[in-house]
Amino acid sequence: MSDRxxxxxxxxxxxxxxxxxxxxxxxxxxxxxxxxxxxxAIRSMVVRGAPAIGCAAAFGVVLDAHRAxxxxxxxxxxxxxxxxxxxxxxxxxxxxxxxxxxxxRRIWERLGDASSTMVAQALEAEARAIYDEDxxxxxxxxxxxxxxxxxGARVLTHCNAGALATAGHGTAxxxxxxxxxxxxxxSVIADETRPFLQGARLTAWEMVQEQIPVTLISxxxxxxxxxxxxxxxxxxxxxxxxxxxxxxxxxGTYMVAVLxxxxxxxxxVAAPLSTIDPDTETGAAIPIEERKPDEVLGFGEIIWAPxxxxxxxxAFDVTxxxxxxxxxxxxxxxxxPDRAKVAAHLAAAQxxxxxxxxx
Amino acid sequence: MSDRxxxxxxxxxxxxxxxxxxxxxxxxxxxxxxxxxxxxAIRSMVVRGAPAIGCAAAFGVVLDAHRAxxxxxxxxxxxxxxxxxxxxxxxxxxxxxxxxxxxxRRIWERLGDASSTMVAQALEAEARAIYDEDxxxxxxxxxxxxxxxxxGARVLTHCNAGALATAGHGTAxxxxxxxxxxxxxxSVIADETRPFLQGARLTAWEMVQEQIPVTLISxxxxxxxxxxxxxxxxxxxxxxxxxxxxxxxxxGTYMVAVLxxxxxxxxxVAAPLSTIDPDTETGAAIPIEERKPDEVLGFGEIIWAPxxxxxxxxAFDVTxxxxxxxxxxxxxxxxxPDRAKVAAHLAAAQxxxxxxxxx
Numbered sequence: 001m002s003d004r005x006x007x008x009x010x011x012x013x014x015x016x017x018x019x020x021x022x023x024x025x026x027x028x029x030x031x032x033x034x035x036x037x038x039x040x041a042i043r044s045m046v047v048r049g050a051p052a053i054g055c056a057a058a059f060g061v062v063l064d065a066h067r068a069x070x071x072x073x074x075x076x077x078x079x080x081x082x083x084x085x086x087x088x089x090x091x092x093x094x095x096x097x098x099x100x101x102x103x104x105r106r107i108w109e110r111l112g113d114a115s116s117t118m119v120a121q122a123l124e125a126e127a128r129a130i131y132d133e134d135x136x137x138x139x140x141x142x143x144x145x146x147x148x149x150x151x152g153a154r155v156l157t158h159c160n161a162g163a164l165a166t167a168g169h170g171t172a173x174x175x176x177x178x179x180x181x182x183x184x185x186x187s188v189i190a191d192e193t194r195p196f197l198q199g200a201r202l203t204a205w206e207m208v209q210e211q212i213p214v215t216l217i218s219x220x221x222x223x224x225x226x227x228x229x230x231x232x233x234x235x236x237x238x239x240x241x242x243x244x245x246x247x248x249x250x251x252g253t254y255m256v257a258v259l260x261x262x263x264x265x266x267x268x269v270a271a272p273l274s275t276i277d278p279d280t281e282t283g284a285a286i287p288i289e290e291r292k293p294d295e296v297l298g299f300g301e302i303i304w305a306p307x308x309x310x311x312x313x314x315a316f317d318v319t320x321x322x323x324x325x326x327x328x329x330x331x332x333x334x335x336x337p338d339r340a341k342v343a344a345h346l347a348a349a350q351x352x353x354x355x356x357x358x359x
Numbered sequence: 360m361s362d363r364x365x366x367x368x369x370x371x372x373x374x375x376x377x378x379x380x381x382x383x384x385x386x387x388x389x390x391x392x393x394x395x396x397x398x399x400a401i402r403s404m405v406v407r408g409a410p411a412i413g414c415a416a417a418f419g420v421v422l423d424a425h426r427a428x429x430x431x432x433x434x435x436x437x438x439x440x441x442x443x444x445x446x447x448x449x450x451x452x453x454x455x456x457x458x459x460x461x462x463x464r465r466i467w468e469r470l471g472d473a474s475s476t477m478v479a480q481a482l483e484a485e486a487r488a489i490y491d492e493d494x495x496x497x498x499x500x501x502x503x504x505x506x507x508x509x510x511g512a513r514v515l516t517h518c519n520a521g522a523l524a525t526a527g528h529g530t531a532x533x534x535x536x537x538x539x540x541x542x543x544x545x546s547v548i549a550d551e552t553r554p555f556l557q558g559a560r561l562t563a564w565e566m567v568q569e570q571i572p573v574t575l576i577s578x579x580x581x582x583x584x585x586x587x588x589x590x591x592x593x594x595x596x597x598x599x600x601x602x603x604x605x606x607x608x609x610x611g612t613y614m615v616a617v618l619x620x621x622x623x624x625x626x627x628v629a630a631p632l633s634t635i636d637p638d639t640e641t642g643a644a645i646p647i648e649e650r651k652p653d654e655v656l657g658f659g660e661i662i663w664a665p666x667x668x669x670x671x672x673x674a675f676d677v678t679x680x681x682x683x684x685x686x687x688x689x690x691x692x693x694x695x696p697d698r699a700k701v702a703a704h705l706a707a708a709q710x711x712x713x714x715x716x717x718x
Contacts, residue, residue: 024665158579189671192655192664194553194577200656200664208667215669216655218553220517220578220611224647224676227613252579254586255614262617288583296551296575297559302661305559306383308567309549310574317583 005163005206007052008059010127013066015059017047020164020198024205034067035060035083042090042097045196049165050239050275051134054096057087058127061104065120076116080108092287093248093316095240095277100130131167137272137330138169142178145235145270145328149179149186153232156189156222159250160202161237161270171270172235173206175328180212187213189231191222193250195295195313219252226263234260238271238327245321245337246283247271251314257323266325273329273349276342283318291315364522364565366411367418369486372425374418376406379523379557383564393426394419394442401449401456404555408524409598409634410493413455416446417486420463424479435475439467451646452607452675454599454636459489490526496631496689497528501537504594504629504687508538508545512591515548515581518609519561520596520629530629531594532565534687539571546572548590550581552609554654554672578611585622593619597630597686604680604696605642606630610673616682625684632688632708635701642677650674 009016015032021044022028030046032038038060041047047056064083068076084101091097107126111119149155155176159165162173169177179186188207193199200216207214217225225231234256240248247253247269260267280286293311298304305311327334327342331349334341368375374391380403381387389405391397397419400406406415423442427435443460450456466485470478508514514535518524521532528536538545547566552558559575566573576584584590593615599607606612606628619626639645652670657663664670686693686701690708693700 025663190668191579192553194551194579197663204668205665208665213669215671216664217671218578218610218655220550220553220614221671221673221676223614223617224610224673225671227676251577251583255579255582255618258582258618258621259614296577299658299661299663302658304384304556304658305551305575306564306567309563310572312548312574312576312580312584314580314583317580317586 005168007164008047008055008131008167010059010062015056015063017041017056018164019046020048020202021045023201032060033063035064035086038063039086039090048198049160050094050096050237051166051171051272052164053091053094054100054274055131055134055167057090057097058100058104058130060087061101062120062124062127065123069117069120071116073113073116076119091289093239093289095280096274099274103130134167134272135169138166138171138174139178140330141171141270141272141328142169142174144332145175145268146179146182146184148266148268148326148328149175149184149233151184153184154187154189154230156191156225156231156234156256157203158191158199158236158253158256159193160198160206162203162206164202164206165237171237171272173203175235175270176212177210187215189215189217189225191219191252191256192216193252194219195299197299198250219255222256223259226259226265231265233266233268235268235270238269238275239316240280240286241269241271241276241327241342242280242282242286243278243342244282244339245324245327245334245342247319247321247324248283248286248288248316249319251317254317254319257319261323267323268326268328269324270328273331273346276346278346283320286318288317289315364527366523367406367414367490367526369418369421374415374422376400376415377523378405379407379561380404382560391419392422394423394445397422398445398449407557408519409453409455409596410525410530410631411523412450412453413459413633414490414493414526416449416456417459417463417489419446420460421479421483421486424482428476428479430475432472432475435478450648452598452648454639455633458633462489493526493631494528497525497530497533498537499689500530500629500631500687501528501533503691504534504627505538505541505543507625507627507685507687508534508543508592510543512543513546513548513589515550515584515590515593515615516562517550517558517595517612517615518552519557519565521562521565523561523565524596530596530631532562534594534629535571536569546574548574548576548584550578550611550615551575552611553578554658556658557609578614581615582618585618585624590624592625592627594627594629597628597634598675599639599645600628600630600635600686601639601641601645602637602701603641603698604683604686604693604701606678606680606683607642607645607647607675608678610676613676613678616678620682626682627685627687628683629687632690632705635705637705642679645677647676648674
């Protein structure tokens with residue numbers, strides 16, 4: 001399925017996004033024709049998941065670039081600057097968004113005085129590269145991570161770090177997919193992941209599609225399952241990894257990590273290198289998005305809480321590196337991550353990138 | 360409000376229960392005329408909360424006793440035995456249910472050859488005593504527990520251990536109410552408590568009614584709130600406390616206790632003595648009710664998870680005594696509970712009961 005579900009599809013004119021707000025009840029797509037529409041789709045969580053947000057933002061730039069192409073560079077550049085600005089403001093926590101926009105900006109800057117049409121074409125090529133590289137990275141992450149899972153493993157995951165959170169295959173679910181592809185029998189325990197229910201709706205749906213056995217639980221059942229010996233490993237994705245290995249991910253990840261540590265269950269984070277932000281010293285420096293109260297007061301159109309109640313709705317939390325057994329990237333494994341190991345991994349990856357002639 | 364909301368009301372002929380499945384959207388009562396109807400109401404969670412279940416079961420016995428009164432004792436006794444049986448099978452975890460039924464049975468047995476009408480009257484008096492004693496116990500627990508809360512404390516609670524879970528005032532929320540009554544400024548953080556949402560619906564509603572500031576969070580946000588220094592204490596209720604101090608309570612309580620321990624936040628359990636089961640050696644011996652999958656697949660009539668997913672739905676979990684800072688009962692505080700301290704507390708309570716002439 002991971003190669004069949006097109007979380008994002010750019011057809012040269014518009015960007016189609018699977019509407020993840022209404023899955024699995026309905027399968028519909030939202031079509032974006034501009035950066036503003038793409039930013040709206042990111043903000044409202046039509047598309048979510050750090051790598052998918054990065055890809056969507058890149059194509060959002062492309063949409064405005066093509067619309068402005070043919071104009072004088074000064075006009076084109078002003079419109080493009082506006083596109084970058086609106087996309088950067090869509091969601092604050094996932095660093096892949098800023099990473100993808102930075103890649104797009106470098107292409108723009110590199111082309112100097114080229115015509116606006118040439119710049120637009122180059123930006124489209126870069127967005128397509130970001131997209132293709134994401135799938136390749138997930139495949140690579142999958143094969144590195146699959147080696148960590150025993151045959152028969154019961155793997156708990158939180159939120160959705162699947163095909164729907166990426167260009168395809170997924171990060172955490174990519175590891176599970178790759179393990180299954182390699183012949184291992186894996187079953188999944190999916191935290192429902194309130195308030196947006198990415199686990200109940202998206203992870204469960206992806207796993208059912210692929211006939212990988214999946215058991216849905218409320219988030220507050222994870223500790224009980226662990227205490228009963230029903231969990232062999234935890235794998236989650238990440239929205240930003242600080243230079244010291246602290247991991248920002250969907251709210252509730254920290255709870256799972258604390259429980260896993262208590263029960264000596266390995267806690268793995270699967271994320272592409274683009275999720276590691278060397279400019280963020282520790283998790284304390286990661287901005288945590290606070291979303292609207294209505295998500296916690298109910299679900300969708302339904303409100304079940306009484307009037308007059310206050311709400312906190314942090315969308316992410318930070319898991320300190322000390323609770324992370326290993327980070328799985330497309331370049332391999334960072335076991336027991338800390339500042340030195342993360343830096344060494346990034347340096348080795350950079351070296352490998354240069355030596356492949358992509359520097 | 361605690362003295363105004365009548366979670367249960369017995370009028371001499373029927374038992375009216377506030378329908379806790381639909382609060383706060385609608386305020387309706389369900390009327391029970393028999394033990395079978397009362398057992399159904401307990402099973403379907405019209406009424407829930409360990410002490411409230413105990414009271415409801417006692418009145419369930421009374422309903423059948425009055426219906427069978429006037430018949431020969433053999434017929435009456437057979438019908439009463441049936442009433443006890445159906446009520447005992449309604450929910451397995453909360454020991455207050457079995458404790459209340461045992462109290463009722465002792466009255467029945469004590470009356471020897473008395474007429475069925477006399478037995479029915481004695482059973483009604485005992486049920487009313489259980490009800491009245493529950494409110495008195497909660498008031499006493501409240502004043503013992505209130506001393507543990509600082510002025511200005513931000514107190515996290517899980518599920519609903521309020522007036523709605525008892526005959527009135529509440530256990531965990533009773534402590535909060537008593538602290539507020541004593542002039543302290545207390546604010547509450549309520550875990551929404553999936554899947555039945557007792558926190559979002561019932562605790563939030565009780566606190567809003569009393570104008571005690573309450574912030575609603577998804578269960579998976581508790582760790583983040585603690586890591587940000589936003590929680591000063593945790594108070595929860597209990598469905599059964601084992602002889603060694605292990606606490607069975609609503610699913611997710613264990614998660615909160617583990618997180619509180621990590622953050623050096625006191626974790627209090629407020630429960631009447633009837634919740635302590637000396638016949639249950641440790642938490643491992645407490646039966647954990649597994650409820651129907653549809654509760655986890657969605658909420659109420661709504662299903663949001665895809666077809667084909669499996670579900671686990673344990674209604675309770677066990678928090679080991681080592682994570683409990685103190686148990687608050689109507690007889691005082693058991694700090695850092697263990698087998699010896701729990702036994703000593705029960706013995707002292709028994710002594711105090713006897714010395715008051717109630718033995």
